[in-house]
Amino acid sequence: xxxxxxxxxxxxxxxxxxxxxxxxxxxxxxxxxxxxxxxxxxxxxxxxxxxxxxxxxxxxxxxxxxxxxxxxxxxxxxxxxxxxxxxxxxxxxxxxxxxxxxxxxxxxxxxxxxxxxxxxxxxxxxxxxxxxxxxxxxxxxxxxxxxxxxxxxxxxxxxxxxxxxxxxxxxxxxxxxxxxxxxxxxxxxxxxxxxxxxxxxxxxxxxxxxxxxxxxxxxxxxxxxxxxxxxxxxxxxxxxxxxxxxxxxxxxxxxxxxxxxxxxxxxxxxxxxxxxxxxxxxxxxxxxxxxxxxxxxxxxxxxxxxxxxxxxxxxxxxxxxxxxxxxxxxxxxxxxxxxxxxxxxxxxxxxxxxxxxxxxxxxxxxxxxxxxxxxxxxxxxxxxxxxx
Numbered sequence: 001x002x003x004x005x006x007x008x009x010x011x012x013x014x015x016x017x018x019x020x021x022x023x024x025x026x027x028x029x030x031x032x033x034x035x036x037x038x039x040x041x042x043x044x045x046x047x048x049x050x051x052x053x054x055x056x057x058x059x060x061x062x063x064x065x066x067x068x069x070x071x072x073x074x075x076x077x078x079x080x081x082x083x084x085x086x087x088x089x090x091x092x093x094x095x096x097x098x099x100x101x102x103x104x105x106x107x108x109x110x111x112x113x114x115x116x117x118x119x120x121x122x123x124x125x126x127x128x129x130x131x132x133x134x135x136x137x138x139x140x141x142x143x144x145x146x147x148x149x150x151x152x153x154x155x156x157x158x159x160x161x162x163x164x165x166x167x168x169x170x171x172x173x174x175x176x177x178x179x180x181x182x183x184x185x186x187x188x189x190x191x192x193x194x195x196x197x198x199x200x201x202x203x204x205x206x207x208x209x210x211x212x213x214x215x216x217x218x219x220x221x222x223x224x225x226x227x228x229x230x231x232x233x234x235x236x237x238x239x240x241x242x243x244x245x246x247x248x249x250x251x252x253x254x255x256x257x258x259x260x261x262x263x264x265x266x267x268x269x270x271x272x273x274x275x276x277x278x279x280x281x282x283x284x285x286x287x288x289x290x291x292x293x294x295x296x297x298x299x300x301x302x303x304x305x306x307x308x309x310x311x312x313x314x315x316x317x318x319x320x321x322x323x324x325x326x327x328x329x330x331x332x333x334x335x336x337x338x339x340x341x342x343x344x345x346x347x348x349x350x351x352x353x354x355x356x357x358x359x360x361x362x363x364x365x366x367x368x369x370x371x372x373x374x375x376x377x378x379x380x381x382x383x384x385x386x387x388x
Contacts, residue, residue, distance in 0.1 A: 051080045051087070058090055062097060070094035078107075078144035085114040091144060103147050110142055149205020151175065151333045155198065155222075155229055156209040159291050160188050161242035162234040162313040168209040170341040174324070175333065180208040187261050189287035193218050198225040214294030222298075223306050230327060231295045234313035235385045236288035237359040237371050243284075244276050277363060281371050289375055296379065312383060314356045357386070 058073035071094045078087040092107035119125075143150055154171060158164045172179050180201055185192040188211045198221060201208050209232075212218045222229055248269055251258045259268070262284070271279065299308035309330040316323045321340055328335055363371065372388055380387060 047080050051077050051084075054080070055087075055090065058094060062094060067094060067098035071098055071100075075144045082144065083114065085111050085118070088114065088144075106142060106147055107144075148203075149177075151177075151205055151337065152228075152331055153177075153180075153201035153205050154207045154327075154331060155201055155226055156207075156232050157212050157214075157218075157229060157295060158209050158232040159234055159236070159239055159288060159313075160211050161239045161246060162232055163316050164209050164211070164232070167232065167316065168207055170324075171207045171327075174339045174341060175207075175337060178204065178206045180204070180206040182208070184210045184212065187258070189213050189284075189291060193221045195221070198222075211291075213291060214298050219298045223304055226306050228307040228309070228330065230309045230311055230330065231299070232311045232313065233292045233295075233383065235356065235359070235383070236285065236292065236375060237363070237368075237385075238356060239288050239313075240280055240285050240371070241277070241359045241362050243288075244273070244280055248276075273362065274364060274367075277367055281367060281374075285371055285374055289379070292379055292383075293376060296382065310383075317356055360386075 054073045054077035058070045058077060061067075061069035061073055071091070074087070074091040074094045078084070078091050081087045088107050088111040092104045092111060095104035095107055142148075154175075154177070156167065158167065168179060171177065180197065182194055182197050182200065185194055191210060191212045192215070193210065193212050197208065200206070247258065247262070251269075265271075265279070268276070268279070295308075296310070298304065299310075307330075309327065311323065311327065315326075320343060324338065324340060325335055328338055359371075360368070368388060375385070379385070
């Protein structure tokens, strides 16, 4: 019979070959990592040397009076160092010398935006800067050769209280895109797309999120000016509940005239939560349903050339990474171009609770029955919402 010492020695003998293999594999991976790091370093060195060469060629061309040659050289340099203020300043000089006032102005704007970003970062003012339309990301996607954005503009027709503010902000931050910054006309549910706003969106590669209703004017604008549209929706029962919580605060802190737009009773602010839900179901729940149904019907029209992607707030809440991956794929934007956001925090971006089924607890049985009966079965099935 083997002694404990013999059993231990046999166990160690069996383990030595696997441990040796693991160590060898570890060393192999370390060498591969070093090789990758050397390759990256070499690539960076090559790009830096190429940038210096193109910059020098551009300077020589300008001195020789060859504005066109300078533009070509500085475009190559800016392509290698798209975040370099110097590169865009030089390109602006060359374009100005060539008489191209429009593109020289865009190049100078990109130069100034980079300088502004650096100054804001040095002084801890990034958050303040991000609220302005002229913020550093405004021309961040500019291709120095085409002077068009590298990736298309993103247009989202969003149901209110569906994470709209969070969605726009995170798309702008993650893709380094600007918000379009064009106010919409009207107030939900009567929101119109401003004329020519889609052309501006495409020119600037911006992000535009709007609560536009599916009226004939808006559908015509979309169908004749936009190649693709995202419609962002949410279970209208949960959207209505969020609306009930949002409306008194909005009237008190932002726009008291909303009280008159929505024809609220004089004592509405003193209603209990149950009474407010009752009133909103009777007077405005149909607007939430009509928004979803109208855009769905528009997407199914014969001859509609605009491509539609319907996204759900429930997916944004439950699996935000996949939500953004689907949206990026729709716009043919590589995932590597996007910085995925952290989950939203309570109290920010109008983010109150993040629950997708809070209506089950807040609505009375009668309210659940009434609201659910107002949602067409085809919408419940299409968007996989609860029947009761």
